[in-house]
Amino acid sequence: MSEIMFLVEQAAEGGYIARALVESILTEADDIESLHQQVRDTVRCYFEE
Template identity: 50%
Template sequence: MVEEAPEGGYVARALGYSIFTESDSLDAIGERAKDAVRCHFDEDKVPRIIRLHFIREEIVAI
């Protein structure tokens, strides 16, 4: 799951695993997420595909 960080930039975290990373740009968060996943799993257990779900919160006045 990828969200905007309150202090700026983006944070990504895995659901169901202790994997977390952050980046200053949206363009770089995918590479950072791949690096974090590679570091978490043994070489023979690394998933071939990861999915990034981008969450964006908007406030709408009524």
């Protein structure tokens, strides 16, 4: 299994943004716990294509 590194930042308008460092994956959420789940879901969808 490969690893994907994400950069996590606070969004200017509130919440958090996670951006993959190598793949074109970006997601956002209101809190860190939700962001963790969003990252998992987004990665799954990205690689199903």
